[in-house]
Amino acid sequence: MLFNLRSAATLFCAAALAAQAEVPSLVAIRDARVVPVKGSVMEKATVVIRDGLIADVGPSASPPAGAFVIDGTGLTIYPGLIDAYSTWGIPQATAAAPTATGRGGGGTQAILSALQTGQQAPRSQGPEDRPGTNTWVRAADLVRPSDTRLEAARSSGFTTAMTFPRGGLIGGHGAAVNLAGATGGAMVVEPSIGLQMTFTPGGYSGFPNTQMGILSYFRQLWLDAAHYAQAKSAYAANASGIRRPDYDRALEHLAGYPRVLLPAPNPIQLERVLKLAGDLKATPVFYGVQEGYRMAPVLKQANAAVILNSRWPARERDSDPEQQDSLRTLEMRDMAPQSPKILAAAGVPFAMSSEGAGAPRDIIRALKKSIDLGLSKEDALKSITLTPAEIFGLAAKLGSIEPGKIANLAVMDGDLFDDRTKVRMLFIDGVKYVPAPQAPQMPGGPGPGGPPGGQRPGSQTGETDEEIIR
């Protein structure tokens, strides 16, 4: 890692990852422009950080005695940015081993297959085989500060990610994690924020292999889990004369999820998964949204939140020059970046994710495009700060600059949505980080959504820009 040696912060950042104990627990940034997200922008204010939390903020706040004081003149302080649907923190397998189907997310899947009992693709005859049902996998157990992608994420101002394990029909339990920490455990803000579900068969062969099969399987799985819980409690109450219920790993861990994450790329799929969530009696959060511009009324009525892919659909870079794009496709390319504006106007909470993004910075660039199309900067900023915190029930800890919240801050030398703006320093759990002068490339390829038109290292397959979400 390269650090800016001229920076006054050298002392702290050099020790940042290795020994947090040496970091002063009391820091004040004064005379900075503060964008608290909740509340109005303060042109000249001070933020006080104590023991990893925000202690005070405001124009009248003053650095306490003994505080390490940073001159914030010319700097803007934002809450640390949040990726609402991520894999950051879960180390990806090297060389992004392509999966059997050639689809993305090979890294996580490689880890998962290692976690599984050695079988590459177990054959599934029916729901009882629990195909691709990795409910026992928890992002909180998988995150490591050594994930090579964290540096790039931090360099773009991200301090937190809602990270979900991937692979199979149910990837596992997601966790809210800070993007730095002494250990994996120290990174975890909230170990259980929701169950990741997909409609993409993977990690098994056989049933279910169709939309109707998968819908039916999820319903059966929840029924089985309810029965399993009943049988277990009956047995616990009185074991005598009752045969013990068989232990079932998938059902054992199909509990303790505050919400389910379901893919809803378009209105038709949204209606399906909305009904599914109702039947499962689970609170849904919809991810992988591509056609958000057509989904606002249903989402509003359902009082549901969505997470948008941050790569707006575009023509493939390496595509047939004589290929004519359909009006439907052109409309989609035209309208998708307007989704945030349309959702905001309808009052539907939306957050942005690294899904589909090549580099973390692309999330901000995608929002910038939406701002150019009429989205307010405030709504844009919320979608990567307070809204994801609210969606995952963490608004008391994350998402804005308010006393008592976790001291996750992104200090920039200008407006977040100005492409020339650089992240000068970050605070994660009150610990200061200074990005390397040259923002590093996202190593080992981007998130599961794939790079824009590029090619995954080690993969033989080209990526399409209009890729279907996983």
Add this chain to the structure above:
Amino acid sequence: MTRPILLTMAAAGILAAGQDDSFLIRGATIHPVSGPAVENASLLVLDGKIAEIGLKIQNKAAQGKNKIRIVEAKGLHVYPGFIDSGSPVGLQEVSSVRETIDTGELGMFNPQLKAISAVNPESEHIPVIRGNGTTMVQILPGVAGGQGQTGIIGGQASIIRLSGYTWEEMLAVPYTALQAVWPVPSQGGRGGFDPSMLVPGARRQSSFSQANRAKEENIQKLTEFIEQARRYQAAKKAGPVPADRKFEAMLPVLEGVKPLLVEAARERAIREAVEWSEKQKIRIILTGVTRPGKMIEELGKKRIPVILGSPYSIRMEEDDPYDDPFTLPARLHQAGVEFAFASFGLQFARNLPFQAGQAVAFGLPYDAALKSITMTPARIWGLADSHGSIEPGKVADLILTDGDPLEPRSSVKMMFIQGREVDLESRHTRLYRKYMDRP
């Protein structure tokens, strides 16, 4: 298998009875295609050939033959038998049973294969196809490639008449054209954006540059193959060479005697194929043309014939007009492109006349439609002197109908192939009767 054999014996009975291939049709409306229809006319067939047409037959020989068969055809219409310019009939029977499929040999270049060599005269499809008026079919060997290769030259197409005990009897032209497929960039997957799909499959297998490179390589291989054949041709002229069936089969193509029947659906492939053929000085006929774009005018100017497949399909691109496949024949006609219809099918080959009828409903002049399954294919396949119209001297391949044969409601009442009456029984009529009779 006893039933088909019994049927064939029954059909054979008519022919084997030594029935003459001379007869006189009286009182019919004759549609010669080459000219206007003649009402209440007579048609004399002698020894399998059309001898005379007119209101009153002058032929002394016919009058002398006191036992000539008279076909009273009041209210019926006489048309030349229809020619299907492409079908696997006789080489395929049940598409889902591998053992009954004889098309699509593996390999890139198979000019030496002859479709006629694999024809099954007992095919159940043949009587069915005859039922709507088709008397001749160009049979295609198919192009398959396989083993990672792209098939380019499939083999020799042949023309058969739909009547005969053996393939020799059915054979009309052993080698009409060499069937080929123009290489196209294939990226695999469905591509584009299909948001309703959440399962894999839409993803492209390769980028366009990769696919295009593979296409260029395949065209290069085709060019090299032609050059090799030219060297063989030159060497053969100079002196004896070891015989090579592949290159032997190429000689008529190099000499311009036989055309290359090239499948090219879209504008770019059509343009590439046309430009390549001009450079190579090889005569081509295009087939499978679906979305020719600006090449329509070029095909008219360059006088390159086109074989059209079934119009009963949906448009190729989402935003094309809904009737794009239906109006293509009319658009080709307007641009002066000569075209013939082919069924390119097996069980739907019987719909050939209705393909032409559908084109009329979408703007093609009726005469052009009728010609596209009679005179035009006869001309394209070098049979203009003997087939395609009702004119003295031509082969008596005739149908008698109770109405316009391009209309599905009309039926074919009688059929003659080489002047011999052909049974119009088929699996369809047998099943029809069987279930009509069910108590």
